[in-house]
Amino acid sequence: MSELDELRHDLVVANRILAHQGVVDGFGHVSARHPYNPERFLLSRSRSPELVTLDDIREFDLSGDMIDPDGSSGYLERFIHAAVYELHPEVNGVVHSHSEALLPFGITSVPLKPVFHNASRMGKEVPVWDIADKFGDTDMLVVNMDHGRDLAETLGDNRLVLMRGHGLTVATEALHTVVTTAIYAMVNARVQTTAMQMGEVKFLSEGEIDAAISKAKTATIGHKRIWEYLSRRAGCEDL
Numbered sequence: 001m002s003e004l005d006e007l008r009h010d011l012v013v014a015n016r017i018l019a020h021q022g023v024v025d026g027f028g029h030v031s032a033r034h035p036y037n038p039e040r041f042l043l044s045r046s047r048s049p050e051l052v053t054l055d056d057i058r059e060f061d062l063s064g065d066m067i068d069p070d071g072s073s074g075y076l077e078r079f080i081h082a083a084v085y086e087l088h089p090e091v092n093g094v095v096h097s098h099s100e101a102l103l104p105f106g107i108t109s110v111p112l113k114p115v116f117h118n119a120s121r122m123g124k125e126v127p128v129w130d131i132a133d134k135f136g137d138t139d140m141l142v143v144n145m146d147h148g149r150d151l152a153e154t155l156g157d158n159r160l161v162l163m164r165g166h167g168l169t170v171a172t173e174a175l176h177t178v179v180t181t182a183i184y185a186m187v188n189a190r191v192q193t194t195a196m197q198m199g200e201v202k203f204l205s206e207g208e209i210d211a212a213i214s215k216a217k218t219a220t221i222g223h224k225r226i227w228e229y230l231s232r233r234a235g236c237e238d239l
């Protein structure tokens with residue numbers, strides 16, 4: 001299998017995993033930067049992630065335009081992906097979702113921060129982007145490159161950005177890590193919310209987060225193990 005075919009296959013698996021884990025539902029999407037052409041990325045046509053197949057994967061350029069358009073519709077919010085890849089050359093995987101557990105952290109002043117080891121991949125800081133700051137009253141969606149670039153700027157060098165009153169976007173160095181980061185960010189939000197109801201919360205220190213992230217970058221066995229587990233749970237063994 002070529003690297004491109006392998007990535008297309010993994011992108012289908014990533015869609016199924018995120019749906020199975022409840023990170024995305026009928027809405028939300030996941031993409032990967034093209035392995036041979038950094039000016040392009042792979043993303044499904046407009047379809048619910050759980051239903052995505054290889055035939056649904058399309059290529060887009062960094063303006064959000066579909067390569068070789070075939071009449072099928074892209075996601076309205078594909079500009080999130082286009083702008084993040086345009087502004088952040090080190091990013092190779094992007095997830096956009098509306099995970100319920102994370103929404104409170106986008107509409108309050110309570111910061112979302114890692115509270116346990118597996119969530120350290122979220123990074124030290126999670127900024128909140130408010131579309132109204134620059135664009136006033138909108139329908140809240142990222143529907144053009146101006147919106148997307150403003151979001152991508154707020155993301156900065158972080159791995160996760162909350163979108164006020166809407167959802168979040170996760171961006172990391174690889175498709176596999178963006179999937180696990182999106183999952184553990186959701187779990188972290190649940191644990192942090194529960195812990196805050198119980199009393200004062202002890203967060204991971206910045207040093208602990210740095211150490212966990214740099215260890216994870218070389219932990220290839222762990223990555224394979226969690227990917228195999230998640231894809232099996234999502235029913236992808238026959239794909």
Ligand code: MN
Nearest residue numbers: 077098166167
């Ligand atoms: Mn959205």
